[in-house]
Amino acid sequence: MQRITITLDDALAEELDAHMKATGAAGRSEVIRDLVRRGLATVPDAPGEAQCFGIISCAIDQSVRGLAARVPQGRLDRHDQTVAALSVPLDHTTSIDVTVMTGRAADVTTYAEALFAERGVMHGALGLVPVARDSEPHVHGHGSEQAHTHYKVRTSL
Structure with missing residues (x-):
């Protein structure tokens, strides 16, 4: 395990302590590890080219x-x-x-x-x-066919 040092403003430290008490965590390190794990789990890991x-x-x-x-x-x-x-x-x-x-x-x-x-x-x-x-050319209303981009929402990246 590695030891790191972080600096928090007073208001954030108070929120951290309140969260620690509410969750029953044994100490700040435990609650910070848990919050970092959860935070990293929400980071999008989409394919870079998507x-x-x-x-x-x-x-x-x-x-x-x-x-x-x-x-x-x-x-x-x-x-x-x-x-x-x-x-x-x-x-x-x-x-x-x-x-x-x-x-x-x-x-x-x-x-x-x-x-x-x-x-x-x-x-x-x-x-x-x-x-x-x-980007297929097509007609909107009256007029000639023209190419322009449409975006289709996909279900996943």
């Missing part, structure tokens, strides 16, 4: 130095993958941000995990929706 839409959501402390500029820049750097972005202000410094991206599961997951690792980003969640692309 096409998907990713819904990335998190709370952002906009007062953390440079974060308010880095988050939108990260989306701009991936403008070909970013479908939509929404930022909902909660108070003077905190927002809930939701980004919808498309592309390879590996690329969407890598972006989300890098975002969640940023200091000031909290409650990160990633949902992957597997899709297949269809």
